[in-house]
Amino acid sequence: MISTHEVANQVPPRTDVDEFAANAPLVEAVARWGRAAHGASADAAPADGSGASADAAPAEGSGASADLHAIGRLVGSPDFQRDAERANTRPPVLHSHDRWGRRIDEVEYDDAYHRVIAAAVGAGAHTSAAADPGPGANVDRAAAFLLFAQVEPGHACPVSMTHAAAPVLEHAASGLRDEWMPRLLSRAYEPDLVAGKASALVGMAMTEKQGGSDVRANTTRAERRGGEGDGGSGSWGAEYGLTGHKWFCSAPMSDAFLVLAQAPSGLSCFFVPRVLPGGERNAFRIQRLKDKLGNRSNASSEIELEGTGGWLVGEEGRGVATIVQMVTRTRLDCVIGTAAGMRQAVAEAAWHVRHRRAFGALLVDQPAMAAVVADLAFESEAATLTAMRLARAYDDDAGEGEQAFRRLATAVAKYQVCKRGASHAAEALECLGGNGYTEAFPLARRYREQPLLAIWEGSGNVIALDVLRVLAREPRAFEAFFDEVGAAAGASRAFDAALAEAVALVREVATMDPDAAAGVARELTERLALVLQASLLLQYSPAPVAEAFVRSRLGREGGSQVGALPRGVDVAALLARA
Structure with a gap:
């Protein structure tokens, strides 16, 4: 009898993997800029294109490296991957009222979501850098955040917002700061809205239906309560x-x-708790949950505030300046989150082609497919390296030059990396053929996820126009940026030419009227991002990776589609690193 249900030539599950150990660019970045490099200059890493040697990788048995290996094994486990799938296939449900008709405004999540976010908080992926600041603290925290987001991205939203809220609370009144900061820094996870919790997650609510990114068009009003004393x-x-x-x-x-509202002196930032100091619920009306393309495990909502209690953070009328500290960090987390998604895409695609046969050979041994995966891999490495270098610039020991560098570099990286995420996911999905297009495999979920990170915290035009504002108001940021990027000068003629073109374009745009400048803002931002990524790869990655990126992205050799690589690129070396 002939069996029609034999399973052959299907790829085995990619489980029981240490996702940290498997990600060579991430391991090297942590060794170079994380706590393991405390006391060492970032320049200590090889700058000759040879990349970090195996000896540079941190030992697994100690410190942050051991923690990251533990996270890597956790997120690579079958149980965590199953929870990630379940959290997205059983999305949050809004309960506006209880059975007796009382307004409760609560969102119910599947237990799998709670297990995922509890693990991330327990590992310090939210506020470990604020709890224990110092050189490399933000790099180690970024690596933990990336590993969790690689497998389940939806939970990363509240984790990121809590991380970003910590520096903003430093501008709050002492009593509020002293009561809430220990909760943010806690590694406990308590999902219920009750008084007296030892831990807390913090979100933000800025945009309104009539304004979107134009928060100065907000109409939410804030009226002072009490006198001029403590209110x-x-x-x-x-x-x-x-x-x-x-x-x-x-x-x-x-x-x-953290909420923006119009106070008598203008747009201001307020701290709005769900539970008031006396233990009663604040007026926080969840009108509905958004039905989103992706990001299904994370609830996004429309809310109404009705005399809702809020406490001023920073100065009245200076709300944007206050909350921008949070926005800058969540923008960086969009870069890290996109890099996480690119890593998942590369890992799944590379795994598939190493196990699947077609036309008499493994896919990985077929030149056309090998070129596609190699292209995906060096794009992923460029994103990871950029994200980790930026994270280092957010450490407490970052001087004035680093702060100026991150002001511009965060924006250009947010623009370029996050925009590349969606097409990167689509190409990786295609590597899996029909399987990739089904919800049984994780890349369909990733394909729907990646566009979000290009929208959150400023879509493309918002970011590009922000770059123009930096050019007009903060020329020191451009000086610091080109100081960093120029460290790779002389390593590649194509890079040197692209760097000179970028500098010339900056000078040209600086002389334009606002409308003309806006017309080239996206070109300017992309060019800046590409020379930043190329510089980092030339300084710190193996020569085949840097060469492939520079020749294809700056030299424009090869074709415009993924896998149309310049001739002579060392595809085998790129695949080995993937």
Whole structure:
């Protein structure tokens, strides 16, 4: 009898993998810029194109490296991968009222989501850099964040917002700061909205339906309560009542939010807890959950504020300047999150082609497919290296030059890396053929996820116009940027030419009227991002990786599609690194 149900030539599950150890660019970046490199200059890494040697990798048995290996094994386990799938196939559900008709405004998540986010918080992927600051702290935290987001990206939203909220709370009244900062720094995870919790997650609510990214068009009002003293709030500072709506409020079950509202002196930033100091619920009306393309495990909502209690953070009328500290860090996390997605895409594609046969040979041994995976791999490495270098610039010991560098580099990386994420995921999905297009495999989920990170915290035009604002107001940022990028000068003629063109374009744009400058803002931002990535690869990655990127992205050799590589690129070396 002939069996019609034999399973042959199907790829085995990619499980029981240490995702940290498997990611060579990430391991090397942590060794170069993380805590393991404490006291050493970032310049200590090879700058001759040879990349970090195996000896440069941190030993697994100690410190942050051991923690990252443990995270790598966790997220590479079958149980974690199953929870990631379940959290996305059983999305959050809104319960506006309880069975007796009382308004509760609660979102129910599957237990799998709670297990995922509890693991991330327990590992310090949210606020470990704030809890224990110092050289390399943000790099190690970024690596942990990347590993968790690689397998389940939805939970990363509240994790990222909590990380980014920590520096903003430093501008709050002492009583509020002293009460809430220990909660943010806690590694416990308590999902219920109850008084007296020892831990907390913090979100933000800025955009409104009439304004979107134009937050200065916000209409939510903030009216001062009490007198000029403590506003009736004691040591928490000045209390206001907020009335209005927010068109996007992600992770609405967070314990508190940073909210923008119009106060008498202008747009201001407020700390809005879900549970008030006396233990009663704050007025925080969740109107509905957004039905999103992806990011299904994470709830995003529309909310109404009705005399909602909020406490001023920073100066009245200086809300944008206050909350921009949070936005800058969440923009960086968009870069890290996209790099995480690119890594998942490369890992799954490379695994597939090493195990699947077609036309008499393994896919990896067929030149056309090998070129595609190699291209995906060096794009992923460029994103990872950029994200980790930027994370280092956010450490507490970062001097004035590093702060200026990150001001521009975060924006250009957010633009370029996040925009590349969607097409990168699509090409990786195609490597799996029909399987990739099914929800049974993770790349369909990743394909729907990646476009979000190009939208969150400023879509392409918002970011490109921000680069123009930096050019007009903060020329020191461009000086610091080109100081960093110029460290690779002389390593490649194609790079040197692209760098000279980028500098010339900056000078040209600086002389343009605003409308003309806006017309080339995206070109300028892309060019800056590409020379930044190329410089980092030339300084720190193996020569085949840097050569492939420079020749294809800067020299424009080969074709425009993924896998149309310049002739002579060392595909075998790129695949070995993937």
